[in-house]
Amino acid sequence: MKKKFYITTPIYYVNDVPHIGHAYTTIAADVLARYHKTLGEEVFFLTGTDEHGAKIAQAAAKKNLAPEIFCAATADAFKNAWEALNIKYDRFIRTTEKAHEDTVQNILQKLFDAGLIYKGEYKGLYCTGCEAIKLPADLVDGQCPDHLSKPEEVKEENYFFQLSSFENNLRELIEKDEIMILPASRKNEILGFLKLGLTDVSISRPNQPWGIPLPFDPAQTTYVWIDALINYLTGINFGEKSPVFEKFWPPDIQLLAKDIIKFHTVIWPAMLLALGLPLPKLIFVHGYFTIDGQKMSKTLGNFVDPIGAAKKFGVDTLRYFLVREFAFGADGDYSEKRLAERFEYDLANDWGNLVQRTLVMADKYFVGKVPELKNSASNIENVFAVETWRAYDIAMQNLQFDKALDEVWKLIDFANQKIDEKKPWTLKVEEEELPEVIYELLEIIRHIAFMLLPFMPQTSEEILSRLGVSANVKDLSFRKWGKLSFGNEIKVGAPLFPRKPNL
Numbered sequence: 001m002k003k004k005f006y007i008t009t010p011i012y013y014v015n016d017v018p019h020i021g022h023a024y025t026t027i028a029a030d031v032l033a034r035y036h037k038t039l040g041e042e043v044f045f046l047t048g049t050d051e052h053g054a055k056i057a058q059a060a061a062k063k064n065l066a067p068e069i070f071c072a073a074t075a076d077a078f079k080n081a082w083e084a085l086n087i088k089y090d091r092f093i094r095t096t097e098k099a100h101e102d103t104v105q106n107i108l109q110k111l112f113d114a115g116l117i118y119k120g121e122y123k124g125l126y127c128t129g130c131e132a133i134k135l136p137a138d139l140v141d142g143q144c145p146d147h148l149s150k151p152e153e154v155k156e157e158n159y160f161f162q163l164s165s166f167e168n169n170l171r172e173l174i175e176k177d178e179i180m181i182l183p184a185s186r187k188n189e190i191l192g193f194l195k196l197g198l199t200d201v202s203i204s205r206p207n208q209p210w211g212i213p214l215p216f217d218p219a220q221t222t223y224v225w226i227d228a229l230i231n232y233l234t235g236i237n238f239g240e241k242s243p244v245f246e247k248f249w250p251p252d253i254q255l256l257a258k259d260i261i262k263f264h265t266v267i268w269p270a271m272l273l274a275l276g277l278p279l280p281k282l283i284f285v286h287g288y289f290t291i292d293g294q295k296m297s298k299t300l301g302n303f304v305d306p307i308g309a310a311k312k313f314g315v316d317t318l319r320y321f322l323v324r325e326f327a328f329g330a331d332g333d334y335s336e337k338r339l340a341e342r343f344e345y346d347l348a349n350d351w352g353n354l355v356q357r358t359l360v361m362a363d364k365y366f367v368g369k370v371p372e373l374k375n376s377a378s379n380i381e382n383v384f385a386v387e388t389w390r391a392y393d394i395a396m397q398n399l400q401f402d403k404a405l406d407e408v409w410k411l412i413d414f415a416n417q418k419i420d421e422k423k424p425w426t427l428k429v430e431e432e433e434l435p436e437v438i439y440e441l442l443e444i445i446r447h448i449a450f451m452l453l454p455f456m457p458q459t460s461e462e463i464l465s466r467l468g469v470s471a472n473v474k475d476l477s478f479r480k481w482g483k484l485s486f487g488n489e490i491k492v493g494a495p496l497f498p499r500k501p502n503l
């Protein structure tokens with residue numbers, strides 16, 4: 001049976017159109033989904049939009065639109081962005097879908113019936129931007145530092161979930177890595193937070209019409225975070241006795257940034273424990289990035305539109321840059337200057353030139369065909385290429401995309417050096433060495449194109465087609481040395497990373 005792989009991104013708020021920060025997480029998930037597909041696993045990749053709550057209702061009202069219409073338009077903007085970035089999700093969930101509303105109600109009823117939900121008084125400072133309660137210690141000059149606004153004082157009747165009763169259980173599971181939280185610093189952060197003791201969490205709000213009514217008290221709607229977390233269950237048809245759910249639950253990797261860590265590592269697993277469901281295997285918390293050293297904000301107006309960036313530099317360049325520039329898990333900075341540099345040096349010079357030079361030589365010396373090796377003993381594998389797969393896999397399994405790409409670039413450098421050393425243009429066509437050198441280079445290129453397939457799908461598919469190789473793999477045999485068939489027709493084609501006139 002095929003191994004399964006279920007990966008999720010957060011579902012993004014639809015109060016505004018997607019920006020480069022949303023694209024970052026979604027591209028990373030797409031890279032992992034594609035990588036696991038090349039391993040022959042059965043993959044389910046879930047993403048979507050978070051559409052209820054005061055924040056969205058207010059954004060719709062500001063535009064004089066009914067929330068349904070407003071949400072549909074922004075959800076479409078997210079779908080369009082993911083299409084433009086070549087993101088191949090299996091399901092795009094919207095929390096306003098009937099199936100999701102039903103699942104939320106079913107789950108809340110179950111928790112209520114199990115005696116884990118009770119009515120109480122809710123008092124505190126609520127930040128609508130965060131859709132969360134703030135403690136005085138969270139504020140800077142009385143304002144939420146993330147949204148630069150004063151939270152609203154609320155005092156209302158709410159329903160509460162008995163989160164506190166899961167404290168010890170959660171601590172143990174996290175300590176033992178049964179809920180694995182990576183990077184390790186984030187695990188420690190959450191263990192530190194648990195030490196302070198957990199209080200119960202509100203799961204509903206009165207006077208908040210844009211939400212899912214509680215099944216046991218329709219005067220209240222579901223707190224938007226509880227509603228949102230349940231998407232990971234609805235997304236694979238929980239509650240319908242579905243084979244999809246049976247096959248894919250629990251998530252293998254859940255990606256998110258540090259801003260929403262507590263919801264995902266505390267409230268979410270506690271809900272699953274309460275429901276008696278297996279827990280996610282890995283919660284990976286990546287960093288936040290700034291733009292040219294500054295936080296992205298409305299006031300600064302420095303939101304980067306991912307579609308615009310992809311149009312300017314190429315989709316694959318943007319995908320490559322985002323996961324190469326800094327370690328996944330660490331904070332980093334996005335700048336067009338660095339993007340342009342990576343485009344020029346890594347892609348146009350190193351990778352693009354290697355492919356172009358080699359294809360031109362194969363075309364010139366062997367009438368556009370993969371040369372046959374005269375002596376089969378010379379078809380010995382290139383040890384470097386084989387070793388690179390090993391290092392690449394270790395890095396990919398640990399979500400160290402930058403390291404995986406470093407390994408690939410060492411192989412690119414090796415191949416470029418080989419051309420400079422061997423100087424194929426000084427060799428004679430009728431001798432053994434020329435076909436050997438060209439075959440080895442073409443074969444290294446085939447391997448690299450497959451290594452880069454999850455990161456730069458369009459470019460890799462194009463390169464493989466120029467080598468007469470299909471990018472659709474059935475098993476892992478594509479990783480073996482010497483799979484490039486003699487006599488395959490080579491197409492030189494246009495440069496893969498043509499210089500941009502405006503850079």
Ligand code: MSP
Nearest residue numbers: 010011012013021022025050228229256257288289
């Ligand atoms: N709707 C909630 C999530 C619910 S999940 C059950 C939410 N939405 S959001 O639109 O604010 O998206 C937050 C997520 O977007 C972050 O966790 C991260 O994945 C991504 N990012 C947003 N800005 C980012 C950066 N500046 N840098 C990196 N990731 C960023 O929270």
